[in-house]
Every structure is written in C-alpha cells, then in structure tokens.
Amino acid sequence: MSEAGGDKEAGTATYDVIVLGAGPVGQNVTDRARAGGLSVAVVERELVGGECSYWACVPSKALLRPVIALADVHRVDGARQAVTGRIDSERVFGRRNHYVSDWDDSGQAEAVKSMGADLFRGQGRIDGPRRVTVTSDDGARRTLTARHAVAVATGSLPSLPDLPGIQEARPWTNRRGTDSSNVPARLAIVGGGGVGVEMATLWQGLGSQVTLLARRALLPRMEPVAGELLERGLTEAGVDVRIGRQVTALRRPQPQGPVTLTLDDGSEPEVDEILFATGRRPATDDIGLDTVGLTPGSWLDVDTTCLVREVDGDWLYACGDVNHRALLTHQGKYQARTAGDAIAARAAGRPLDDAPWGDHATTADQHAVPQVFFTDPEAAAVGLTAAQAARAGHRVRTVDVPLNAAQGANLFADGYRGHARLVVDEDRGILLGVTFVGPGVSELLHSATVAVAGEVPLKRLRHAIACFPTVSEIWLFLLAAYQRERG
Structure with a gap:
C-alpha cells in the first residue's frame, strides 16, 4: 500500500482501523490489527517513529552509552x-546521528507500509x-472513516512550569537535550526524575559543568x-x-547570552543553558477530542x-503515554499489542479474554512495570516499592x-558499589517488587520482571540457579537473606 497526502490524495477513504501516531506504540497497534486481518490507516504529523526514535529512548541511550562505557573502564x-x-563529543554525536538515521524517517515509513498499512502524513483530528x-x-x-x-497513540509532550522569564530563557526540554550537538560549558537541569538524572549523567560526561536541581530526592518514585x-x-x-x-524566576537579557536562575534560597547561579525535565502532558490538545465529548489536552482513561x-x-482506544498508565515506551508497546488483538477480536466477534493476565488485558501496567535509568550507577526496578505495597494493603x-x-559484581568492577532489594508479599510468598542499583544492573531486570509478572x-x-561468577548470583544471596530473616 502507499503513503498518502497532498492535493491528489484529497477525498475520503474507509478502513477497519485508524491509528493516530506512528511511533512505536502506533506501529504495534498497526501490526497486531493487520495480523488480525484488518485494514489500517496510520496518521503521523511529525516523524514516523515518534518521540522515542528521535528525541528520547534511542538518542539518549546512544549518547549515554559512551559515557557509561568510559566510567566502566575506569572501574577496572x-x-x-x-x-x-577525553571523551570525543563529536564522535558521540555522530553515533547518535547514526542511530536516529539523521532524523530521516523514510526507513520507518517503509516499515509501516510493509505491514500493509496506508500512511497519511499530516495533522489527524x-x-x-x-x-x-x-x-x-x-x-x-x-x-x-473507521469501521x-x-x-490514539500520540504520546506526550514536555510540561514546562509557569515561571517569570521562562519564554526569554528559551529552555531546553528532552528534545534539545538529545538532539543538540554543542556542549554547553554550564548547564542547569531542573527535575530529579528519570529524564533529569539521565541528562545530568550525559552532559556532565560530555564535558558540561552540570547543576541538577530537584525539589525532593532523586528518582522519588x-x-x-x-x-x-x-x-x-x-x-x-x-x-x-x-x-x-x-x-522561581529566569533572566536571559541577550538571546545568545547566559541564563540567570533565581532559586528559592535567594541564590542566583548563572548558566549557559537550562533544561527542564519537570514532567509530561498528553499530546491530545489538537486531535478533536471535543467532537466526542472529551476535553482537549486531557489524559484518556482506559479499561484493561x-x-x-x-x-x-466501543470504538475509541488510547495506548501509550496518552492514557497515563505508564509513560514508558515498552509499556506502551505492550498496551498496543493487547489493544490491537482486542480490536481484531471484537471486529471478528470473538470472545475477549480480558481477565487478569488474559490475552486481552494490560494487567502488567498495574503489577509489573519495569523501568531502567541509564545513569551511573544504573537504577532498575519492577513492580511495587515497599511503601507502595504497604499503602496497597x-x-x-x-x-x-x-x-x-x-562475586560476579566484584569481577565486573573493582570496588563495585550497588544495592538490591526484594519486596515480598508475606501472605502469598511471591515478589511484589525488585530494585537493583549499580553498574550494569539493567541486564538483571528481566529476570526480576519474569518473577514479578x-x-x-x-x-x-x-531452584532457578544463577551461574557463577555472574552478577545474577545476587538472587542466591537475596533468597538466602529472606530465609534467615524469616527464621
């Protein structure tokens, strides 16, 4: 099928399914709906591949890997x-450019069309x-028209605070933080969540003097x-x-000049750029929600x-960031596969298995969400924290x-420093959550996700034996510690 758009394409067309957004989430809905025998139209207003491919997961990890690799070498x-x-920032930026295909989406556009879907470029409402x-x-x-x-898989956008001087300061968001090819001498980052700490790791590693400002503890969730x-x-x-x-306020009198921050303690640090990582909002302002009784710019509440x-x-679906269940690409893709299968089943009149852990239920969004932050040290977790589990009863x-x-940790890095935590449901004898913090722990997380999910x-x-001498052997020590504590 073909890519559509322009005057010659004006008119009407009918499909079984219409997908708004051609990022990883939209592509997964498309793939599963097509596997169910349905015709699909995909609408994209920016680059096919979405935020993840060009301004978030892929470029940030492409940039971070050289920084973390260098830190790992220094530990051996x-x-x-x-x-x-010193690290070669130009080569690092070149590596990033390779993984984002120089922001050329033709390859991903072909991938969408290879699924048998029609791609429409433009603003879908x-x-x-x-x-x-x-x-x-x-x-x-x-x-x-959709049969x-x-x-809706339009994702989310950076949310900026309403501060005096913020417009003249022209702050960075995650987009500028991942597509810039210039290293600012001094960079302030506002926000201690995942984006903030990854950007701090990245830009400090590339040579910036980074100031990280957080209202509360880093990675508070x-x-x-x-x-x-x-x-x-x-x-x-x-x-x-x-x-x-x-x-509390920003000043940038000259467009190319420094930015002065006013902080709540009265201090006024000066930096060359400032990056805000203070949350996300749904990209639903201009997609016509008002025509079906919903509020433009709102998160969309969904069932399983x-x-x-x-x-x-029973015709409007929302997958990924827009439903606010878990603002993570892998969770959005998981939701999209479930939704695509559910759409196909409903279209064919087949029964839905939407019971917990059924084929048509996004249960993991409530129980087993894995997340990794590629910082130094890495932070990886799945499921509930101890506080969350206690609040849930x-x-x-x-x-x-x-x-x-x-021993595998000590062989991985001299003077290895890290921590592992299990959150155990004492009544059921299962894991509710697992957290790892330390170099290289991202590769431990899937085993924990399998255990929790x-x-x-x-x-x-x-009885799941970890190989010696690997970092995964930490499971042996965690389970042994649990047995000792129980007495």
Missing part, C-alpha cells in the same frame, strides 16, 4: 590505564465517532536507596546536586483493553543485600 584496573584522552480528518502541510484535507476502531546511590554517583562525577531547591471509558460505542517484608555480595513462588524461585 589494567583497563583504566589504557584510557589517556477526530471528527465525531469513527471519523478522522487529516490535514497535510499543504492544506489538503482528507476524511477517513471498527480509532486508536523508586526505592529511596536508588536516589541515594545515584546522588552519590553524580556528585562524585562532578555534578552539583542540589536537593530541595526550586527555580485500552478502550476509552468515557466514549460510547499488602503484608510485606523487605530484603536488602549489597550487590557486591555476588509470573508471580513465581519464592520456594520455587530458589
């Missing part, structure tokens, strides 16, 4: 002596039930030990970490099949073990 005696120069209008850059307008479903170890790591790397500080609850007729026991209890009993988990 005999290897650190071979490193004599819902225009009443099961109808979408697409306005291309040249003003041509086309009306698409079965419209799926994870176990406290994650933020504590990360604060220590960033500080040792040279980042000026200021916890409990807020920006990602069907929007407040719209009658579980009777829990926490088990804490330093990661260097595993699979509700593997601890008495069975102890």
